[in-house]
Amino acid sequence: MLKIIDVKYQHKNAEDMYTYTMVVKPKEIVAIVGQSGSGKSTLLDLLAGFLPATSGSIKLDEDELIDETVEARPISILFQNHNLFEHLSVQKNILLGISKTLKSTHEELKKVKTILKEVGLEKYEHTIVSSLSGGQQQRVALARVLLRREPILLLDEPFTGLDADTRMQMLDLLKKITVENNLHTIMITHEIEDSERIANRVYKVENQKLVEQ
Numbered sequence: 001m002l003k004i005i006d007v008k009y010q011h012k013n014a015e016d017m018y019t020y021t022m023v024v025k026p027k028e029i030v031a032i033v034g035q036s037g038s039g040k041s042t043l044l045d046l047l048a049g050f051l052p053a054t055s056g057s058i059k060l061d062e063d064e065l066i067d068e069t070v071e072a073r074p075i076s077i078l079f080q081n082h083n084l085f086e087h088l089s090v091q092k093n094i095l096l097g098i099s100k101t102l103k104s105t106h107e108e109l110k111k112v113k114t115i116l117k118e119v120g121l122e123k124y125e126h127t128i129v130s131s132l133s134g135g136q137q138q139r140v141a142l143a144r145v146l147l148r149r150e151p152i153l154l155l156d157e158p159f160t161g162l163d164a165d166t167r168m169q170m171l172d173l174l175k176k177i178t179v180e181n182n183l184h185t186i187m188i189t190h191e192i193e194d195s196e197r198i199a200n201r202v203y204k205v206e207n208q209k210l211v212e213q
Ligand SMILES: Nc1ncnc2c1ncn2[C@@H]1O[C@H](COP(=O)(O)OP(=O)(O)OP(=O)(O)O)[C@@H](O)[C@H]1O
Pocket: 011, 012, 013, 014, 034, 035, 036, 037, 038, 039, 040, 041, 042, 043
């Protein structure tokens, strides 16, 4: 279980102090909603370790993460802008999630095949990313994130810009992956249908706090 308790942060030169408290169980998807500028990304940045919390606790089971470095936290992140290398193949993009040199072992190549199957891209292993559709590219980004099998998955408006059918497919895939891998998934979204479709709970950032909806 992921327990976020009284995690506090104040942006430099700003007056507001943000305080975040919530719990995410394994296999759960929690949606984060709220107006633009309300503090949704600040929450993900604190969880990932991009911003240093001034106090509070982020505990995954018995492990305290609040003082861990970005690299040491058991967290994967998927952004809307998925940072793929468009001129490289699907396989190479995914391998970059584990190795910077692209020299891969037989084991790693096998892992890539398994993950591509999981996200429904097994036929595209050697396809150049720029020739894939937006939805397929998001699947590649999801596969890369999944390669490390971190127990906490953070998504910042991951499927915005995809057509409605593709977005629904991606949401269902995210749900399946979260349940099958016992992930603790936190997703920022502007779309009420997204949270209604897959979220176990919805929190709104309001007055610098999380309010369960
Ligand atoms: N580096 C910073 N320095 C000062 N203030 C910041 C900084 N980053 C964010 N803020 C402020 O903190 C508040 C929360 O920002 P945050 O990015 O978390 O909002 P958000 O809910 O993710 O917004 P959006 O939906 O527009 O992405 C905003 O008022 C923003 O201006």
